Amino acid sequence: MEKLDKIDLRILRILQTDGRIQNIELAEKVGLSPSPCLRRVKILEEAGVIERYVALLNAAKVGAGLTVFVRIWLKAQDADTVDHFTKEIRQLPQVVECHLMAGDCDFLLRVVATDLDAYRDFQVHSLTRIKGVQSVKTEIPMQKIKSTSELPL
Amino acid sequence: MEKLDKIDLRILRILQTDGRIQNIELAEKVGLSPSPCLRRVKILEEAGVIERYVALLNAAKVGAGLTVFVRIWLKAQDADTVDHFTKEIRQLPQVVECHLMAGDCDFLLRVVATDLDAYRDFQVHSLTRIKGVQSVKTEIPMQKIKSTSELPL
DNA sequence: GATGAAAGCTTGTCCTA
DNA sequence: TAGGACAAGCTTTCATC
Numbered sequence: 300m301e302k303l304d305k306i307d308l309r310i311l312r313i314l315q316t317d318g319r320i321q322n323i324e325l326a327e328k329v330g331l332s333p334s335p336c337l338r339r340v341k342i343l344e345e346a347g348v349i350e351r352y353v354a355l356l357n358a359a360k361v362g363a364g365l366t367v368f369v370r371i372w373l374k375a376q377d378a379d380t381v382d383h384f385t386k387e388i389r390q391l392p393q394v395v396e397c398h399l400m401a402g403d404c405d406f407l408l409r410v411v412a413t414d415l416d417a418y419r420d421f422q423v424h425s426l427t428r429i430k431g432v433q434s435v436k437t438e439i440p441m442q443k444i445k446s447t448s449e450l451p452l
Numbered sequence: 453m454e455k456l457d458k459i460d461l462r463i464l465r466i467l468q469t470d471g472r473i474q475n476i477e478l479a480e481k482v483g484l485s486p487s488p489c490l491r492r493v494k495i496l497e498e499a500g501v502i503e504r505y506v507a508l509l510n511a512a513k514v515g516a517g518l519t520v521f522v523r524i525w526l527k528a529q530d531a532d533t534v535d536h537f538t539k540e541i542r543q544l545p546q547v548v549e550c551h552l553m554a555g556d557c558d559f560l561l562r563v564v565a566t567d568l569d570a571y572r573d574f575q576v577h578s579l580t581r582i583k584g585v586q587s588v589k590t591e592i593p594m595q596k597i598k599s600t601s602e603l604p605l
Numbered sequence: 606g607a608t609g610a611a612a613g614c615t616t617g618t619c620c621t622a
Numbered sequence: 623t624a625g626g627a628c629a630a631g632c633t634t635t636c637a638t639c
Contacts, residue, residue, distance in 0.1 A: 300513070311514065314507035318471050323633065335606050337635070348513045353506060353601050354467035360453070360501045361464065363603040366551070368560065385597045392604035398519070398593035407521065407593070411603060440551035440560070444538045448506050448601060450516040450564060451545035476614065488625045490616065607639080614633070621626075 300346035306331065308452050310339055311348070315449045318352040355448065363411040367418050368438040370404040373431045380431040381405075387429045393421050404436070453499035459484065461605050463492055464501070468602045471505040508601065516564040520571050521591040523557040526584045533584040534558075540582045546574050557589070 303311070309329045313320060320328075326336035343349045358364050373380055381399070388397050388408070396409035410426075412418035418437075427435055456464070462482045466473060473481075479489035496502045511517050526533050534552070541550050541561070549562035563579075565571040571590075580588055 303514070311507070311509060315509065316504075316506065318505040318507040321633065322635090332607055333633085334608080334635080338606090346513070347510050350508045350510050352470065352472040353508060354464070354471040355503045355506060355601060356464060356468065356603055357500050357503050358603055360499070361456070361603055361605055368551075389598050392602070394598060395601075395603070396599050397597040398521075399595040399597055401592045401594045403591070406597070407591070438556070438560070439554045441554045442552040444550040444552055444559070445542050445547060446549050448508060448548075449545070450509055450511055450514055450548070452514055474614065475616085485626050486614085487616075487618095487627080491624085494616095609636105609638090611636090612634085615631090617628105617630090619627090622624090 300342070300348060303348070307339060307343065307348075310336070310343065312452055314340075314349065315452075358411060362413045365412045365414055365418060366440055366443070367410045367412065368440070369408040369410055369422075369426070370436045370438070371406040371408065371426075371432060372434045373405045374433040375431065376405065384429055384431055391421075391425055393425070453495070453501060456501070460492060460496065460501075463489070463496065465605055467493075467502065468605075511564060515566045518565045518567055518571060519593055519596070520563045520565065521593070522561040522563055522575075522579070523589040523591070524559040524561065524579075524585060525587045526558045527586040528584065529558065537582055537584050544574075544578055546578075 306329050310325065313325060313328055322337045322340070323333050325340070326333040329336060340349070358366070373384060384406070385397070385399075388394050393410050393412060394408050395411055398407045399405070400407050410418065410421065412421055422435065422437070426432065459482050463478065466478060466481055475490050475493070476486050478493070479486045482489060493502070511519070526537060537559070538550070538552075541547050546563050546565060547561050548564055551560045552558070553560050563571065563574065565574055575588060575590070579585065
């Protein structure tokens with residue numbers, strides 16, 4: 300993929316806010332006719348600039364209203380321990396984000412749950428049962444100030 | 453909105469992985485004909501269970517390849533200080549997530565940038581210039597293990 | 606990048622269980 | 623109360639300019 304020009308960026312900005320916009324309307328907004336507009340979208344998709352289209356749900360309304368950040372320290376940092384941990388984490392649907400960190404802790408997770416009870420259950424029965432986990436520190440947000448899937452362009 | 457039944461959940465699961473699936477195909481997958489399927493989707497949208505449809509971009513390919521977590525402590529925690537800070541944060545497109553925290557720090561942010569240089573620039577020129585910011589601690593992920601917009605259903 | 610045409614989808618109405 | 627059938631009107635999408 301060569302460089303993104305102004306029209307590509309405009310297309311991406313719009314698709315980031317409305318992934319279901321009709322091509323005909325998108326074309327109008329970026330100042331093209333439908334064919335070349337669709338051609339550009341397809342190119343952006345094939346180049347992997349657009350990774351996927353998804354519906355975003357209201358977390359509270361589907362029983363995932365609580366977000367928790369979890370810091371995790373492993374007993375060791377060798378490849379086996381880390382690989383095993385990451386493999387297990389990827390299987391857990393409550394873990395929506397997981398990063399291997401430089402510095403203080405080993406991993407930083409974002410976990411969703413219905414409420415604190417459900418989270419405690421998850422921590423006791425799933426998270427801390429993974430082999431190699433030494434300690435876990437939970438951090439709880441009181442208010443979500445901002446959360447977006449839109450990347451700056 | 454009454455309770456979500458099995459078919460609703462199936463619809464939501466599918467739309468979370470493919471927000472652009474055609475109604476006709478969605479209907480087939482959930483075992484309905486197109487009309488009642490579309491009717492359910494519309495109800496889910498109107499009830500706010502489905503909040504929006506978006507395109508997810510490849511962060512690296514649009515110059516947002518670096519994710520950074522930032523902990524922030526304010527000089528005070530009164531309403532004015534906090535409100536001013538949150539208002540400013542919402543304006544910054546590099547901040548894709550911001551939570552008011554219980555406990556240690558005041559805010560936890562997720563920030564995207566092109567590279568460390570760009571992030572330093574952001575921290576020096578935007579973040580720490582916001583009135584009321586006392587200190588900032590940056591945490592850098594070395595590897596993204598998992599990141600999804602799919603909520604467990 | 607635009608035009609035009611064929612194929613297929615969306616979506617509303619009405620009917621049925 | 624919910625699903626199914628059908629049809630009109632659009633969109634998508636591709637070949638051609």
